[in-house]
Amino acid sequence: MTELKGGCLCGRVRYTLQGAPLATTVCHCTHCQKISGSAFSINLVVQKDQMTFEGHMASYRDTAESGNILHRRFCSNCGSSLASEPEARPGVLVLKAGTLDDYSTVKPTAQIWTRSAEPWVRFAEPLESFEKGR
Ligand SMILES: [Zn+2]
Numbered sequence: 001m002t003e004l005k006g007g008c009l010c011g012r013v014r015y016t017l018q019g020a021p022l023a024t025t026v027c028h029c030t031h032c033q034k035i036s037g038s039a040f041s042i043n044l045v046v047q048k049d050q051m052t053f054e055g056h057m058a059s060y061r062d063t064a065e066s067g068n069i070l071h072r073r074f075c076s077n078c079g080s081s082l083a084s085e086p087e088a089r090p091g092v093l094v095l096k097a098g099t100l101d102d103y104s105t106v107k108p109t110a111q112i113w114t115r116s117a118e119p120w121v122r123f124a125e126p127l128e129s130f131e132k133g134r
Pocket residue numbers: 008009010011012013075076077078079080
């Protein structure tokens with residue numbers, strides 16, 4: 001079985017994912033730009049019951065551009081953004097791929113919210129693209 005491990009910058013929050021992600025998506029929404037401090041975030045959509053977290057995460061209740069409520073989890077010590085939980089999809093958790101220890105298995109297959117993508121962002125292999133969410 002696939003097992004992926006990761007954590008925050010300071011190491012106080014650690015997690016394990018047992019199983020493969022359901023989807024791997026690049027998100028260009030303006031909220032991902034804010035929380036990542038970058039042009040986009042890379043999101044692994046995973047089954048919540050396959051995730052184990054250790055350490056304390058603070059939470060921010062965000063109304064996403066889609067109108068959905070997202071609980072954005074981050075390390076209360078170093079501020080690393082780790083995951084978000086969409087209220088509309090209770091069994092699902094969205095993991096920030098940049099927090100993985102080993103990035104080598106991450107292969108995005110789609111990009112969403114391209115309407116706010118920076119015009120200079122290009123990927124080596126074309127991704128299925130959505131102007132908004134999907
Ligand atoms: Zn931390």
